Amino acid sequence: MSRPFRPPSGETDLPAYYHDLDDEDIVAAFRNFDDERAFDLFDRQTRDPHSSNFCIDFGDDEAYCGFDLASDSFERLLRTPRPPSIHTRWINLWMPYNQKSTLHALAKHYDFSPRLLGTMCSDPIPPKPKFLHSKKSSATLRSRRSTKSSKSKSSHRSSNEESLDSEESIGMTEMMHSTQLEMVRDLGHYQIVNDVWHWSSVDWGRRFVCLGYNSLHNVRTNSAPHTDDDLDHGLDTPHGKRIWNWLMLCEDKTVISISEDPFPLYDGTLKMHDLKTLYTVRRNLVSVFRQLTKAPTPLRDHSLTMLPVRHRIGDSEEETAHRPTDAPGLLFYYLFEDWFTTYSLVTRRQHGYAAELDRLRREMLVKANLTHVDQLHHIGCQLAVLKRVYQSYELIIERVLKKQEATLASLKNSHIVSGLDSLSSSLPIVHGSPQIPEADSLLGVSLSSAARVRFERLKDRIKLYALSEIQECIDQKDSLVFMNFNLIAIKESFSVERLTRITLLLAKITILFMPVTLMTGYFSIQFRGLEFEVKSYWWAFGAIFGISMLLVFLFSAISGTIEGKGVSRIVNRSWSRVVWEWTGRWVERKKRLGWTR
Numbered sequence: 001m002s003r004p005f006r007p008p009s010g011e012t013d014l015p016a017y018y019h020d021l022d023d024e025d026i027v028a029a030f031r032n033f034d035d036e037r038a039f040d041l042f043d044r045q046t047r048d049p050h051s052s053n054f055c056i057d058f059g060d061d062e063a064y065c066g067f068d069l070a071s072d073s074f075e076r077l078l079r080t081p082r083p084p085s086i087h088t089r090w091i092n093l094w095m096p097y098n099q100k101s102t103l104h105a106l107a108k109h110y111d112f113s114p115r116l117l118g119t120m121c122s123d124p125i126p127p128k129p130k131f132l133h134s135k136k137s138s139a140t141l142r143s144r145r146s147t148k149s150s151k152s153k154s155s156h157r158s159s160n161e162e163s164l165d166s167e168e169s170i171g172m173t174e175m176m177h178s179t180q181l182e183m184v185r186d187l188g189h190y191q192i193v194n195d196v197w198h199w200s201s202v203d204w205g206r207r208f209v210c211l212g213y214n215s216l217h218n219v220r221t222n223s224a225p226h227t228d229d230d231l232d233h234g235l236d237t238p239h240g241k242r243i244w245n246w247l248m249l250c251e252d253k254t255v256i257s258i259s260e261d262p263f264p265l266y267d268g269t270l271k272m273h274d275l276k277t278l279y280t281v282r283r284n285l286v287s288v289f290r291q292l293t294k295a296p297t298p299l300r301d302h303s304l305t306m307l308p309v310r311h312r313i314g315d316s317e318e319e320t321a322h323r324p325t326d327a328p329g330l331l332f333y334y335l336f337e338d339w340f341t342t343y344s345l346v347t348r349r350q351h352g353y354a355a356e357l358d359r360l361r362r363e364m365l366v367k368a369n370l371t372h373v374d375q376l377h378h379i380g381c382q383l384a385v386l387k388r389v390y391q392s393y394e395l396i397i398e399r400v401l402k403k404q405e406a407t408l409a410s411l412k413n414s415h416i417v418s419g420l421d422s423l424s425s426s427l428p429i430v431h432g433s434p435q436i437p438e439a440d441s442l443l444g445v446s447l448s449s450a451a452r453v454r455f456e457r458l459k460d461r462i463k464l465y466a467l468s469e470i471q472e473c474i475d476q477k478d479s480l481v482f483m484n485f486n487l488i489a490i491k492e493s494f495s496v497e498r499l500t501r502i503t504l505l506l507a508k509i510t511i512l513f514m515p516v517t518l519m520t521g522y523f524s525i526q527f528r529g530l531e532f533e534v535k536s537y538w539w540a541f542g543a544i545f546g547i548s549m550l551l552v553f554l555f556s557a558i559s560g561t562i563e564g565k566g567v568s569r570i571v572n573r574s575w576s577r578v579v580w581e582w583t584g585r586w587v588e589r590k591k592r593l594g595w596t597r
Contacts, residue, residue, distance in 0.1 A: 008080075014064065017083050029066035029073075033058065039295040042067065046286050049263075051277055053093045053102065057293055058310060060323055071101035078109040087324040089254040090292075090331060092285070095261045097123050103258075110207045116348075120246060122189035124264030149173055190260070193244045197237065198388035204443035211247045211336065211396055216240040216389060218344040219277045237383035243281050247336055249445050253328040255270035257285070257335055284338040288331070302498050307334050329451030335456055344486045353383060353473045361480055376484070381476045383470050390466045397459045401452060424502040504564045510550055515544045 021027075031038040033056060045051045045067050053068045055077065062085055069077075074091070082089065082110055091106075097124050100121045108116040157346055193199045201212035218243040246258035263274060270278065279286075289295040291307040309330050356379060364372055430486045447455070519540055523532050 005513060012026055015062075017080070017086070018064070018350050019560065022081055023073050023076050025070060026066065026076065028206050029069055030064045031066070033063035033065040033292070034294040038065075039293050039297070043286075043290065043297070047279060048287050049275070051093070051597065054093055054576075056090045056289075056292060057082060057090075057325075058088055058090075059084075059086045060310065062086060063292060063294075063310070068318075069102075071105050072101070074102050075105045075109075077378040078105065086326075087253055088327040089252075091254065091256045093256075093258045095264075096120060096258050097261070097264065106256065110248075111205055112208075113203070114212075116203050119189045120258060124261065125188065125194060134158075145536065161561065190244065194242065197242060197385050198392040200392040200396055202396055206443060207252075207445070208248050208250045209400065209444040211245075211400070213245055213247075213396060214390065215243050215245055215338060215341060216386075217243065217277075217280050217283075219280050219360070235378035236385070238382045238386055241281060247332065249328060249332040249447075251445050255323075255328055255335065257329045269527075284340065288334050291334075296406075309334070317343065326448045326450040326530070329448040330454070333446075333451045333454045333458075337454075338463065349594055354469075354476075357473060357476050357480060360505075361483075364480065364484050364487055367400060368491060370488070372484050373481060376481050377479050381473060383474050383477065387467065387470045387474070390462050390470070394459060394462050394467075397455050397462075400447065401455055401459075408420050508556070512545070512548050513553055515548045516541060519544050 013035070014027065014265050016028055018026055031042075033039060033042065042054070042065050045054070053067055054065060055074070056063060058064070077089075088393060096103060097408065103117060103120050106112070107120075112120075121575055159489050197214050197216070199214060201210070203210040203212070213573045216238060217240055219239075243262060245257070245259040248254075248256040250256065259281075262278055263270065288307060288309075294310065307330070308329055319465065359378075360372055360375060428528050523540075
């Protein structure tokens with residue numbers, strides 16, 4: 001882990017809350033988030049690949065931020081209640097596999113389930129295990145033992161049997177070890193989310209609601225991969241970077257975001273294309289980060305990036321009263337939304353699927369072949385993956401918006417009561433076990449109305465702009481596959497029709513010159529007392545050739561095989577028909593101009 005980032009000294013700007021925590025690292029790390037100089041340094045840290053975490057405490061009038069905090073500092077921050085002026089907290093973790101102690105501190109404070117904590121602490125996908133060394137050593141051991149047994153076969157038969165038993169036990173041990181490693185590899189969290197891109201999770205606790213999902217980022221690079229995760233699964237997955245995210249909303253107005261490391265187990269300096277990938281992955285987080293400060297930031301006045309978390313227009317009493325309760329839900333929503341990523345992956349852009357399908361359509365009209373079917377198949381597989389991903393987002397939103405209700409079992413088989421005043425007399429009193437109100441017993445954290453309406457709007461956007469666009473591309477892909485086969489069939493009919501025309505032409509030529517050939521054979525015969533002259537030969541040749549042409553034309557007209565009729569008229573027009581149509585149009589044009597009188 002890199003050295004912790006420490007902004008310039010400014011302890012006098014911190015309120016007494018941070019000094020009372022009795023932690024030098026907290027006092028050294030936290031600074032005024034609305035100060036322009038401090039925010040500029042914080043903004044750079046969000047794009048630094050070596051940054052590990054940050055924590056922002058903010059309210060309507062003041063905000064404070066600190067980077068690269070240790071697990072002990074987080075424990076002190078979580079244990080100590082915040083003052084009302086900084087009612088909302090945002091904790092973000094990068095490279096979670098290097099901050100397991102911090103994850104344990106969060107899990108202990110908010111009462112995560114053991115499985116949820118274990119999943120969050122999962123290690124990145126390891127390289128494939130190699131057993132070359134063990135195989136070589138096993139082979140050497142077998143060869144040595146077989147040599148010894150051949151030399152003393154008659155006198156050491158019992159020892160040979162014992163060695164064979166030990167060899168079998170060694171082989172079974174190696175097999176069991178390799179099988180266990182493969183099972184761990186296949187059942188690892190990051191292996192599952194890497195194989196199933198639409199994998200998602202919604203976990204409810206007494207003090208939190210947790211979302212787990214894959215986000216896809218429009219990143220196209222031809223560089224060599226760093227890890228197995230960067231290897232594409234072939235052409236059947238979308239051209240994007242997959243990143244797993246955890247997003248939590250806690251009851252004490254704390255939002256926790258945890259992101260998978262795009263380049264895990266990589267100790268060197270990232271190259272330029274890797275840095276671009278990192279910036280693309282963190283684009284939405286940086287945008288939300290910048291909108292939380294009141295210092296001048298880039299693109300502050302851009303309408304699509306303005307977030308109503310700390311910047312509000314209304315100043316009425318009702319609006320001001322709801323801001324502390326709306327801020328955590330709004331921050332939770334905007335971290336999940338990331339609509340720019342959805343827009344760049346699905347909608348009609350230069351490198352979008354609609355443009356790719358249109359390119360294939362134009363190529364098919366020029367020359368259709370079976371390679372287009374293969375390309376359309378891969379595009380269809382990518383669209384199917386995208387469709388399932390956005391359907392998983394829709395299911396996450398439905399579960400978040402679902403209202404948790406008390407059950408009869410929770411009121412009957414526990415110390416949960418719907419009203420302490422009305423039911424305390426009817427329920428037995430259990431000594432040492434306090435009764436808990438119904439509202440405190442429900443799982444999850446309730447969203448404010450401001451966040452709920454935005455989640456409902458996002459659900460409509462996913463249906464209208466993501467799923468409908470994907471379905472339209474899938475339908476277009478199916479129609480292009482059908483059109484491609486039709487074009488190939490038409491192409492084959494062209495070839496058959498051309499071959500038929502050539503065959504008919506050769507047959508007509510043969511029929512045309514057959515009488516002339518017979519006539520030439522007749523003139524070549526030497527009859528007694530009969531001599532042929534050259535003039536008589538050519539007169540006979542012209543007459544027979546003309547009669548043959550007339551008979552061939554009459555036969556073609558009767559049989560319907562004149563050039564320009566039948567299939568040839570549908571596929572290709574003959575030169576005679578072209579000349580006839582051109583002459584007709586020319587005569588009609590002259591008539592309109594008053595040429596004929």
